[in-house]
Amino acid sequence: MDDWGKLLTRANAGDARAYEQFLRAIAPVLRGIVRSRGANLGEAGCEDVVQEILLAVHLKRHTWQQDAPVRPWLYAITRYKIADAFRARGQRVHLPLEDFVEDLPADAGPCPTEAADMARMIGMLDARAAEIVTMIGLKGASAAETGQALSMSEGAVRVALHRALKTLAILCERHVK
């Protein structure tokens, strides 16, 4: 089993640190794939797609079978989500033809800073769910700390976080249509 397989095995068994390591390991690879396919989306646009893929990987992580290699599984999700995301953007932003011609291939470059879509969709969550996602993600708070700040139990925070992430995926899906 390769490194990704080991990390994902531990992640699926509930090891949050291994899981974070796994996500950090795959993110640059996904970024490279998205940029090579969607140079015309721009850096932030590509990052939107990368984030959509990460969210999909997260919600479907249990469909990976431990005895199967990680890469075919991961790339199948990536391909599916890229097709969706590009289709959505093809309908939403009509890029003039010249832009395709003039665009240079994406260079690996530094990790981009901001992507817009996910923040916008977090804004569409209810206030509490949005706050939980931001506190844990942005400020790196633990579920327990977040619970204290919002006077919720730690378990309730975990459940709310999980629901919020599922809702985000549904919102992503909806803007595809």
Added chain:
Amino acid sequence: MRTDTLIRALAADTQPAPRPARLLVAGGPVALGLALIGLWLVLGPRDDLVASLGVPQSALRFVLSAALALIGLRMVLTLARPEGRGLVRLWPLAAVGMAAAGLVAWAWLVTPPDARQMALTGKTIQTCLVTIPILSILPVAVILTALRRGATTAPALAGFAAGLCGSAAAAVIYALHCTEDSPLFYVTWYGLAMLGVTAVATLVGARLLRW
């Protein structure tokens, strides 16, 4: 939003997600059991069920339907995984289709010309075309629900597999009641009922199984 931020939020979500196969293992037998009980109570098994199993051309109803159900189940389990789209094989389905066509041709030849019409239309077309789809509802619903928990990258094909598996299983159950023993009848009408259910499941899957 930075990708870093998202990753931290994702990593904090440690809610375990159930594997898609688990729902199938738990819900599948229940759905089939209910369909079986329903058939038993409403229509009842045919009186000579045990004796009919000894007649090859009658027993083949069970064999063909069960084969299609197993092929469909295998497709479902493969397609529940993202990479399953590239792994799924359609030739077993084609093989059973050819076997069924061969059986019809053979039955056509051995049935006297003036009896063919009777063998084809039988007496229970309506019951067959209504009952098999009704018996399919629960199994197909369970399979589609299980697939939703999976991550298929071929929603329509996965819907097709769900319809095939569920309706073929329903045909096996219906065959316990059905007294039409000619392949001219059961290949045609069981086939048509399964085709209808599978077509609907394909359309439903194409919408429902997107993620």
